Amino acid sequence: MNHLEVTGLVKRFGGLLATDHVDLDLARGEIHAVIGPNGAGKTTLINQLSGEILPDAGRIVFDGQDLTHEPPFRRARAGLGRSFQITSVFNDFSVLQNTALAVQAHAGHSFRFWKPAASERALTEPALAALRRVGLLDRAQVPVASLAHGERRQLEIAMVLATGAKCLLLDEPMAGMSPAESEAVVALLQELKGEHTILLVEHDMDAVFALADRLTVLVYGRPIATGTPDQIRNHPEVREAYLGEAEHR
Amino acid sequence: MASSAAARVFAIVLLAGLALVPALAAWVDQPFWVTLFTRILIFALAAMGLNLVLGFGAMVSFGHAMYLGIGAYAVGILSYHGVDNGLLQLMAALAVGGLVALGVGAICLRTSGMAFIMITLAFAQMLYFLAVSLREYGGDDGMQLKGRSLLGPLDLNNPTLLYYLAYALLLAVLLAFWRLVQSRFGMVLRGCRSNERRMASMGFATFRYKLSAYVISALVCVLAGMLMANLTRFVAPSYMAWTVSGELIVMTVLGGLGTLIGPIAGATALLLVEEWLSSLKLGVPWLDNVINQHWLALIGIFIVLVVLVLKQGIYGWLVAKKS
Numbered sequence: 001m002n003h004l005e006v007t008g009l010v011k012r013f014g015g016l017l018a019t020d021h022v023d024l025d026l027a028r029g030e031i032h033a034v035i036g037p038n039g040a041g042k043t044t045l046i047n048q049l050s051g052e053i054l055p056d057a058g059r060i061v062f063d064g065q066d067l068t069h070e071p072p073f074r075r076a077r078a079g080l081g082r083s084f085q086i087t088s089v090f091n092d093f094s095v096l097q098n099t100a101l102a103v104q105a106h107a108g109h110s111f112r113f114w115k116p117a118a119s120e121r122a123l124t125e126p127a128l129a130a131l132r133r134v135g136l137l138d139r140a141q142v143p144v145a146s147l148a149h150g151e152r153r154q155l156e157i158a159m160v161l162a163t164g165a166k167c168l169l170l171d172e173p174m175a176g177m178s179p180a181e182s183e184a185v186v187a188l189l190q191e192l193k194g195e196h197t198i199l200l201v202e203h204d205m206d207a208v209f210a211l212a213d214r215l216t217v218l219v220y221g222r223p224i225a226t227g228t229p230d231q232i233r234n235h236p237e238v239r240e241a242y243l244g245e246a247e248h249r
Numbered sequence: 250m251a252s253s254a255a256a257r258v259f260a261i262v263l264l265a266g267l268a269l270v271p272a273l274a275a276w277v278d279q280p281f282w283v284t285l286f287t288r289i290l291i292f293a294l295a296a297m298g299l300n301l302v303l304g305f306g307a308m309v310s311f312g313h314a315m316y317l318g319i320g321a322y323a324v325g326i327l328s329y330h331g332v333d334n335g336l337l338q339l340m341a342a343l344a345v346g347g348l349v350a351l352g353v354g355a356i357c358l359r360t361s362g363m364a365f366i367m368i369t370l371a372f373a374q375m376l377y378f379l380a381v382s383l384r385e386y387g388g389d390d391g392m393q394l395k396g397r398s399l400l401g402p403l404d405l406n407n408p409t410l411l412y413y414l415a416y417a418l419l420l421a422v423l424l425a426f427w428r429l430v431q432s433r434f435g436m437v438l439r440g441c442r443s444n445e446r447r448m449a450s451m452g453f454a455t456f457r458y459k460l461s462a463y464v465i466s467a468l469v470c471v472l473a474g475m476l477m478a479n480l481t482r483f484v485a486p487s488y489m490a491w492t493v494s495g496e497l498i499v500m501t502v503l504g505g506l507g508t509l510i511g512p513i514a515g516a517t518a519l520l521l522v523e524e525w526l527s528s529l530k531l532g533v534p535w536l537d538n539v540i541n542q543h544w545l546a547l548i549g550i551f552i553v554l555v556v557l558v559l560k561q562g563i564y565g566w567l568v569a570k571k572s
Contacts, residue, residue, distance in 0.1 A: 050450055076452030084450075090443045101440050104433055105452035111461070116431040123433075163451050 001064060003028040003197040004049075004080075004167055009058035011044060011221075018044045019055065020221040026167065031189065031198045033208045036218035037241070042201045043085055045218070046169050049199070050082040051075045062167065076105065081165025085172045085201075087152045089144050095155055096140040099127035102162035130162040135184060150181040157185070167197040174204050186210060209233070217241070256567035260510045263517070267416060271409045283408045284480070289520045290415040291476045296500040296512035297422055298469025303498065304507030305430055306462050307442040308358070311366045311494050312373030315353075316467040318380060318489030319346045320474020325484035326386055328394050335398035335405075342471050349376075350467035354460045373494055380486035391485025398479055405479050415476050419513070422469055427509055429465075438462050442507075503555055505565025514564040522551055 004026040011019035018041045026032045034042050047053045049060060051072035060068045067075050076082075090098050100123040104110060107122060117123055131137045134154040139147065147155065153173065160168055173189075174182045186207050192198065193211070202208050208215065209229045216226045217238050225235045232238055267290065274282035295317055302308040323342030332338065353372045357365055381389050397405040405411045429435045437458045440448045448455050478484050487493075496519070504515025526544035531537055540547065559566035 052446070052450070072449040073452050073454045076450060082450055084447070088444060088447045090440055090447070092439070092443055097436070101436055101448075102451050104436065105448075110433040110437045110453070110458060112433040113425075113435075114428045114432055116428070117433045117436045118431065120433070159451070 002026060003063065004199070005059075005061045006049070007059045007061075009045070009048060009060070010056045011041075011048060011053065012056055018221050019048065022058070022218070022221070022223055024216055024223070024226075026197050026199060027213075028197055029194045030213040031193055031200055031211050033200045033202060033212035033215045034218055035202070035205070035208055035215060039220075040218040041221040042218055043171055044221075046082060046171050046199070046201060049075075049169055050080065076163060076165070079164075079166040080169065081160040081163045081167070082169040083156045083160045083171055083173055085175060087149075087156050089152065089155055089159065091145050092143075094141055094143050095131065095136060095147065096124065096127055098144055098155060099130050099140075099158050099162045100124050102130075102159040103127050103164075106164050126164075127162055130158045133161060134158040134188060150177045153177055153181070154185075157188070161192075165196070167199070168192070169199045171201050172203060173200070174202060174207060182207060253567060253570050255570060256510075256564065259514070259564060259567050263510065263514060264420070267419075267513075267517075271412050280408070283412050285520070285524060287408070287412045287415050287476075287480050289517050290412070290419050291473050291480065292497070292500060292520060293513040293516035294415065294419050294422060294476070295470045295473035296497050296504070296516050297419070297426065297509075298466045298473065299497045300501045300506070300508075300512045301426065301429075301438075301466040301469070302459075302463050303501055304505075304511070305435065305442060306438045306459060308361075308459065308463065309366050309498075310357075310369045310463070310466075311491070311498065312353075312369035312371075313467070313470050313497050314489040314491065314493035315373040315376045316346055316350065316470035317474035317477060317493065318376060318486070319349060320471035320476075321478040321484040321488050322380065322386070322474075323471075324398055324475050324478035325392060325394055328396060328398070329386060329392065333396055333399045335400035335403075338398050338475065342475055343468055346468055346471035347464055350464040351460070354463035354467070358456060358459055358463065370491060370494070373489060373491060377486050377489045377491070380489065387485065389486060391483060391487070394478060394482045394484065397482060398475070411476075411479060415480075418472060418476070422472075423509060423513075430509070434458065434461070499552060503552060503562055505562035505568065508562070508565050508568055511562055511564040515562065518555075518563060519548070519552075522548060 002025040006022060006024040009019050009022040022045060034045065036042055048055045051070060059066060062078055062080055065078055067078060100117065103123045103126045104117065128137065128140060131140055134157050136151060136154050136158055139151060157173055174185050182204060189198065189211050200212065212229055214226060214228055215232045216223050217232060219241045224241060225232060225238050270286045271283050274280060299310065299313045302310055320342050323345060324338050327338050327341060357368045360368055386392050403410060437453055441455050441459055445455055477488065500515035500519050501512045503519055505511025526540060526547050529537060529540050555563060561569050
């Protein structure tokens, strides 16, 4: 059974077909990259998987559970975690508080009114582990507002990891990172492979081809090809629609 | 919550100063001060309640005077029917207030932003006109209470005792909120203030936490309303006029939104300035006349100045100074 299975997903915005009958499946532990030119509907696809927008048609099945109509928090509870293309963290908290809050989302209910959350090791220890993993451990006590852009992107990933999600939906995790930072993320994702199922939306083609087990190419909301990196590289339609331009850059 | 040394000193001086009011009032022979400051404490308590949703949860409720009214009318109506046991009144007020807050909150929290402001206002107005229509309980004019609540050996007819009861409740709620905002619950509430979308995507069912915060905040205002009825021995629909909801917001913003001490500082500052301006005697008759008649406009100027100069309010400014 596939870990995540999307069938016949359709989303219209007025006259625009943003998601055009997308079929997508993620085997357990694989990294499945979704690539495509700007405006191909990649983020719209992730938003439907995470539940922030509801599809007009189609089905989303995760771990054998039909999540098509569930709100975002239920999907997160089921083990589907997402990161945001535009860093979306809690600006008035420290790095550790941000990450601990992600842990807290999956550590029982939060109707606890007396004990300071910062003193709960059940929250801070997994948070510190997630920060160590992305290389932000020495920045744990820093307020998020004073992080550099690359560090904020790392925090974004740490927070998804801290939720303990089994399947990660990563929306351009390397956007705006320096080459060194990107390399670190590639190494991290390499390490996470197998442990997590990952849907990766990314513009950095070197990273995508290095990491992905399979790729799906999206053009105007429609998947035009799915296959291994080699198959995609040699796919005529893909070369035409997408990779051709990329190689000229 | 980190705060600067100046903020800590301010908080201690403010709380200690409030503790000494009855003694000072007796010393300078101004018994009226005790009544004035009881009023200040009551509004501080209500503003603190409002601040939980307004400051820590970014839910702009423009209808919290409704809960002051529920507290006051619970005392008024029960005492009218001969139930003057304070504990019974308390239980009834909290039960009614809690149920109303649960229902109103569940509806209002389906919206956000401007719609939330308007719908909370609409509910408060509904309750206001309900109170106006209660002929038996004085209707528009309100009604005089036969007596104050009976609380075992505590005689609330003693102004000093009533003052310290309000003070003790204020401290208790302050302590509870100080713990609450750092607890898991507080982190969820503050997380929702900053980025509710992210909270949901991480797996929080944000609605139930925001609703709980709304109910807690309402119950604190219910308590304040009960004290208010006991202070004035009077209840009237004007307690839940929309202007009162507005004043509570002003106090909170003036003192420092999303800080623990802010609402206390704001309520104290606003009510003292009101009192001072409305009875100011500079010795220049025409000027005194203008000030005493148009003190509301001058308060407007005071508020604008504080918000422009200090931006985060009186106490919020001290807290932020650290960084």
